[in-house]
Amino acid sequence: MQIVQVARNAMATRFEIVLNGSNATMLRAAGEEALDEIARLESQLSLYRSTSEIARVNARAAFEPVRVTPLVFSLLKHARDLNVQCNGAFDVTIAPLVRCWGFMGGTGQPADPEQLAEARQCIGMSHVHFDDERYTIRFDREGVMLDLGAIGKGYAIDRAVDLLRDAGIESALVHGGTSTVYGIGKPLDNEVWNVAVANAFKPPDSDSIKLPTITLTDEALSVSAIWGRSFEKEGKTLGHVIDPRTGEPCQGAQLATVISKSATDSDALSTALLVLGPEGQIKLKHTFPELRTFIL
Ligand code: AMP
Numbered sequence: 423m424q425i426v427q428v429a430r431n432a433m434a435t436r437f438e439i440v441l442n443g444s445n446a447t448m449l450r451a452a453g454e455e456a457l458d459e460i461a462r463l464e465s466q467l468s469l470y471r472s473t474s475e476i477a478r479v480n481a482r483a484a485f486e487p488v489r490v491t492p493l494v495f496s497l498l499k500h501a502r503d504l505n506v507q508c509n510g511a512f513d514v515t516i517a518p519l520v521r522c523w524g525f526m527g528g529t530g531q532p533a534d535p536e537q538l539a540e541a542r543q544c545i546g547m548s549h550v551h552f553d554d555e556r557y558t559i560r561f562d563r564e565g566v567m568l569d570l571g572a573i574g575k576g577y578a579i580d581r582a583v584d585l586l587r588d589a590g591i592e593s594a595l596v597h598g599g600t601s602t603v604y605g606i607g608k609p610l611d612n613e614v615w616n617v618a619v620a621n622a623f624k625p626p627d628s629d630s631i632k633l634p635t636i637t638l639t640d641e642a643l644s645v646s647a648i649w650g651r652s653f654e655k656e657g658k659t660l661g662h663v664i665d666p667r668t669g670e671p672c673q674g675a676q677l678a679t680v681i682s683k684s685a686t687d688s689d690a691l692s693t694a695l696l697v698l699g700p701e702g703q704i705k706l707k708h709t710f711p712e713l714r715t716f717i718l
């Protein structure tokens with residue numbers, strides 16, 4: 423048996439794939455093709471790439487309907503469904519608030535109250551209109567802006583996993599920036615993939631906190647946390663995940679993990695769970711009975 427590892431920087435993070443199988447050349451080719459797909463999706467989905475479909479929608483959709491590819495159209499519709507299923511805690515129209523709090527390319531700063539009030543007017547999927555015949559997106563006011571930062575990596579991992587399976591891969595681990603990881607099949611030496619949550623996220627007193635090791639088989643794990651891109655204010659850590667309902671950096675939990683069959687959903691729902699806090703576990707379990715969740 424051979425083990426091949428491939429990696430690439432994309433979506434402002436590092437994607438890595440470990441592949442197991444009998445033919446190293448085939449494993450490497452399949453891994454590189456999956457990474458190509460992730461890079462391609464970045465060029466389609468990133469709000470920071472001026473030529474991406476999302477950047478085009480953000481620039482034009484307040485003035486005219488903007489046609490997008492079926493892929494982007496259905497991903498945005500899925501994001502709308504998740505928004506409803508999470509009571510508004512996950513919302514891809516979050517971008518004006520992300521900018522207000524200094525998290526668009528930065529590590530955050532207190533928001534100006536006037537700008538915050540203005541930004542809050544632009545939040546909500548009700549501002550985003552879908553034309554199912556023409557595959558167009560339209561905003562009903564200026565200032566609306568989409569940010570797929572909480573779902574894009576998971577979506578890219580799902581598409582990468584599809585390609586790996588199509589190439590005949592039966593054992594692989596794929597992760598993006600350690601925040602979403604998918605285990606295909608099982609590793610060579612075990613019945614499940616064991617994934618430790620701990621090391622990417624370091625709260626100040628991390629030594630005293632026990633984070634779980636999660637087992638995955640044909641499943642995805644996503645972690646969202648307030649550490650990382652964050653700043654301190656009045657003894658509180660204010661992170662880059664924002665509660666769309668209050669306009670403030672979320673305080674419901676410090677870290678949330680979701681395990682799901684879909685990396686797209688685990689990515690979006692771990693962000694939602696961080697916003698919703700402990701009550702969110704019951705709410706999400708009710709809507710998605712198959713989910714496993716952990717919250718700190
Ligand atoms: P994640 O690390 O997957 O939890 O995603 C966090 C990123 O998603 C942030 O850096 C923002 O770009 C964006 N974001 C922040 N808050 C929300 C929210 N409530 N719903 C959707 N996206 C969000």
Ligand code: MG
Pocket residue numbers: 571572573644646688689690691692693
């Ligand atoms: Mg997420």
